[in-house]
Amino acid sequence: MKKTILLLAFFSFISAPLSAKVIWFADPDQSTKVTNFFKRLDDGNYPQDYCKVKGDHEDVEASTVEVLSDEELGKVWKINKPNNRKRGEFARVEGQLDSFSPKEGDDIYLAWQWKIDTVDKAKIDKEVTVFQWKSASPHNQNYPLNLEYDGELTLNAWGPNYVENKGYHNRRTVLWRKAVPQNEWVSIVIRIKVNKEDFGGLVQFWFNGEQQILENLESKEYQVKVSDDKKTVFHRTNDGRFVYPKWGVYNKRSCQYDVNAYFHNMKLGTSLATVMPKL
Structure with missing residues (x-):
């Protein structure tokens, strides 16, 4: 009996690391080609990506991406979204070297280190979107989750609208908020359990290595369900034809920057330990 228990403990020990792994890693040391890690760069050239009136995006420099050397971290990705351009975003973790397509039932951890600044040192005081957990249309949630920045970083959940399939701005609830200076590196980890049921999905959040308290801080027509310890929220995290992450700078308020x-x-990994950045 004792031998059986020891064997079970041994196999449990050796199998645990095998089940927890990094599924996707956009490593600029491996390649600086965007499509090796992402489906594409959305550079703001879509016809609907005008800032004020249709056509005003024409003759405006498109958003760009490059890899540069950071004094603290080494090689990093840099997206520039010019003034009068609405969008500059990495879209979908479906590259030629590393690829992953989220599906119903997946339990994943998305992690990255991030900072933001303006070329002319202007203060960002209007909320710009810097991360989207996006759904492919037709959808009832344009983006079930996102991060927005206006000097403060907010994590937001967006509830579905099954009736009108619009009015998303009234379905936002702010889960977390923190002041973050421009040009300061921070680390972010989001756990997402992908589920189409109302409140069937799961969201957890780590900032600079510490798990954060999540609450319905600001809401109008929608609120998530929150665990007793306020470290987990239950929310619909799968919508449309499929869901996928986007990183960068986006929305009409970003046009002025x-x-x-x-x-x-x-x-992107299957456990916190596999993706948590070393601070």
């Missing part, structure tokens, strides 16, 4: 977003150690 010539802004850079920097990314390092971008990973």
Whole structure:
């Protein structure tokens, strides 16, 4: 009996690391080609990506991406979204070297180190979107989750609208908020259990290595369900034809900024330990 218990403990020990792994890693030391790790760069050239009136995006420099050397972290990705451009985003973790397509039932951890600044040192005081957990249309949630920045970083959940399939701005609830200076590296980890049922999905959040308290801080027509310890929220995290992550700078409020977003150690894994950045 004792031998059986020891054998079970041994196999449990050796199998645990095998089940927890990094599924996707956008490593600029391996390649600086965007499509090796992402489906594409959305550079703001879509017809609907005008800032004020249709057509005003024409003759405006498109958003760009490059890899540069950071004094603290080494090689990092840099997206620049110019003034009068609405969007500059990495879209979907479906590259030629590393690829992953989230599906119903997946339990994943998205991690990255991030900072933001403006080329002319202007203060960002209007909320710009810097991360989206996006759903492919037709959908009832344009983005079930996102992060927005206006000097403060907010994690937001967006509830579904099954009736009108619009009015998303009223379905936002702010889960977390923190002041973050421009040009300061921070680390972010989001756990997402992908589920189409109302409140069937799960969300947890780590900032600079510490798990954060999540609450319905600001809401109108929708609120998530929150665990007793306030470290887990239950929310619909799968919508449309499929869901996928986007990183960068986006929305009409971003049009007024010539802004850079920097990314390092971008990973997707099956456990917190496999993706948590070393601070």
